[in-house]
Amino acid sequence: MILLILADVIYETYERGRPLATAKTYGREDIAMFVRMALSNKMVLNYYGTKKLNEGDEYYITCALLSVQRFELEAPDSRGMRRADMSKFDLYRLPKNAHITNAYPVGCGGSEGASISMVQPGEEFFYQKPKFNSFKFGVPKGRGVNTYHLPPCVKFLDVESTFDSDQVDVSLDVAYDISREVLGVMLNVPFFIGKNPEDTYSQPHAQLRQRLTQQQDQNPNG
Amino acid sequence: MARFDPLFDVIDSLCLRSGDILRRNKGLYLDCSTDVWVDLNLTTIKMANRQLFQINKRTNTIDLPSNNLGVFSVSVMDHRGVFWPMWLNDSLHRDLVEVSAMKDCACENKCGYSLCNLIKGYEAVVSTKSDILPDGTPVSFKCVDRKSINREGFLFSETQYPQRVYTDGVWTNTVLHTESTKICQVEVDERGCVCDTHENENLLCHAFGIKNTDGIPFGGDGNSFHHDPKVDTWRYYANSQLESFGVQCGSFHNCRDGFRNIYNIEEGQKKLIFPPHFPFDKVMVRWYSDVELNNMQIPIIAKQTFMTGLQYFASENNDKKQGQANVYGQRYSRQKWGLLLELNKYTVDEMRMILTPPVYIPSYIDHHKHRERGLF
Numbered sequence: 309m310i311l312l313i314l315a316d317v318i319y320e321t322y323e324r325g326r327p328l329a330t331a332k333t334y335g336r337e338d339i340a341m342f343v344r345m346a347l348s349n350k351m352v353l354n355y356y357g358t359k360k361l362n363e364g365d366e367y368y369i370t371c372a373l374l375s376v377q378r379f380e381l382e383a384p385d386s387r388g389m390r391r392a393d394m395s396k397f398d399l400y401r402l403p404k405n406a407h408i409t410n411a412y413p414v415g416c417g418g419s420e421g422a423s424i425s426m427v428q429p430g431e432e433f434f435y436q437k438p439k440f441n442s443f444k445f446g447v448p449k450g451r452g453v454n455t456y457h458l459p460p461c462v463k464f465l466d467v468e469s470t471f472d473s474d475q476v477d478v479s480l481d482v483a484y485d486i487s488r489e490v491l492g493v494m495l496n497v498p499f500f501i502g503k504n505p506e507d508t509y510s511q512p513h514a515q516l517r518q519r520l521t522q523q524q525d526q527n528p529n530g
Numbered sequence: 531m532a533r534f535d536p537l538f539d540v541i542d543s544l545c546l547r548s549g550d551i552l553r554r555n556k557g558l559y560l561d562c563s564t565d566v567w568v569d570l571n572l573t574t575i576k577m578a579n580r581q582l583f584q585i586n587k588r589t590n591t592i593d594l595p596s597n598n599l600g601v602f603s604v605s606v607m608d609h610r611g612v613f614w615p616m617w618l619n620d621s622l623h624r625d626l627v628e629v630s631a632m633k634d635c636a637c638e639n640k641c642g643y644s645l646c647n648l649i650k651g652y653e654a655v656v657s658t659k660s661d662i663l664p665d666g667t668p669v670s671f672k673c674v675d676r677k678s679i680n681r682e683g684f685l686f687s688e689t690q691y692p693q694r695v696y697t698d699g700v701w702t703n704t705v706l707h708t709e710s711t712k713i714c715q716v717e718v719d720e721r722g723c724v725c726d727t728h729e730n731e732n733l734l735c736h737a738f739g740i741k742n743t744d745g746i747p748f749g750g751d752g753n754s755f756h757h758d759p760k761v762d763t764w765r766y767y768a769n770s771q772l773e774s775f776g777v778q779c780g781s782f783h784n785c786r787d788g789f790r791n792i793y794n795i796e797e798g799q800k801k802l803i804f805p806p807h808f809p810f811d812k813v814m815v816r817w818y819s820d821v822e823l824n825n826m827q828i829p830i831i832a833k834q835t836f837m838t839g840l841q842y843f844a845s846e847n848n849d850k851k852q853g854q855a856n857v858y859g860q861r862y863s864r865q866k867w868g869l870l871l872e873l874n875k876y877t878v879d880e881m882r883m884i885l886t887p888p889v890y891i892p893s894y895i896d897h898h899k900h901r902e903r904g905l906f
Binding site: 367404406408409425426427428431434435439440441442443445 | 538551552553554556557560561564822823824
């Protein structure tokens, strides 16, 4: 299901229990923001979970969130650095900049072909010598990517990353975890409080599971 | 070593195989690439440039390129364009014996034919040729002369030289021209490998200007060779026409002991110095070069060793990766040794047979018996 529908389901669940929860009120946008925060948190936990598998770094967890956006590259500065400003988009960030999987230079009569490499902040110092002129790379800094050694004919950068959007796809298992996180931890709604709620057989839990399953069945492709 | 992979592809392979999907270590591996390549090249692979240099007759020297790492062989070229070996200066400790063209790995099919190996291991000859542009500006081109063979057995010679372009009879430009010439056709097997037959050897040697079948002594100067009265003044000697053919293809050459027509290397390793009476205008120098990352090509046969070397160099100086560094170091050492054996299979096998023959051969000659008993 998409993120906005999940937010609606949680909002409805919250509304049913609101008189019991608190006198204050949250709107749909507030709930959507909670959902985003919970989703981001879930991604980071999953990232560390996969790191323990001892099978190398795996990034299947980010599949559903990945999309490609095109950014114009600014004019080079005195060091030849050209920046792609991504401030108009928000990201689900992962440790070690793992949220950026690929970045393709565009221009020179089509595409530059291979993706450029991302290095960690500070590492770019070592690759600014003439020896590395053929090494095209980028450094995620702030809300953008600083690129180096790209030819002048490259005008854009296609960045594949975990961009936030209302249409982000959330699987049923993750949706259920997020619902319990938002309702139980962030909003303290009765019957959902804590990591291990006291009664998962209660009516609110059943209704939540039913609504999530319905949404998944109605929109199997998100 | 007929197939190569670009360095950037090798590093991408290493990232994929080591689980570094996002290629975060690519820069680190690139930084180690030069060190690993120099280490492998100087000790195991021994791939070199083969370049013609014009001797400065006023100083009897040539300037070596700035990216030169070491010189190990110098040859001369006669008036017909045939290369003849020079004896190494045995007082120069930096001279390295190099055997790349004699290696049996030049053919991708590992056929084991000497001729096939020599032709496919043929090293291109690089030279700088100069001309002028229509406006009188001097222009120089880096020209490459190479020879190759196709699956049908046709031997081709490719030569590059400056050519003046005329439009409507008016000289408009000077460009680098590549000319391809079909030299001869030799017998090949079903895989396209050149068979070791007497006819093939004669065809190829004649195509390369080698026409003496009974060993080739030569001497004199650039215009007088064997059968010349002055041949005794110099003491080059090749045992067979196949050995001479190997020299044309770039392999190490043997000369008679005692030949002292030496070259020398300047203390700063920047120049080659020749005797004052040196009769040739050009010399062929084989030298190791420092390669830029963008131009670095890794032989397929050495790819695995090179990747292990990258992992070893990348972890060796990291205190947190000493355990990995030990493992990679041992693995790198083993793979380098294996690569050396693979590249020098026949040479090593011959040495083994000489040093430790597998069977005892009894002798019925009297004085041999005495030697065995320690009486001689």
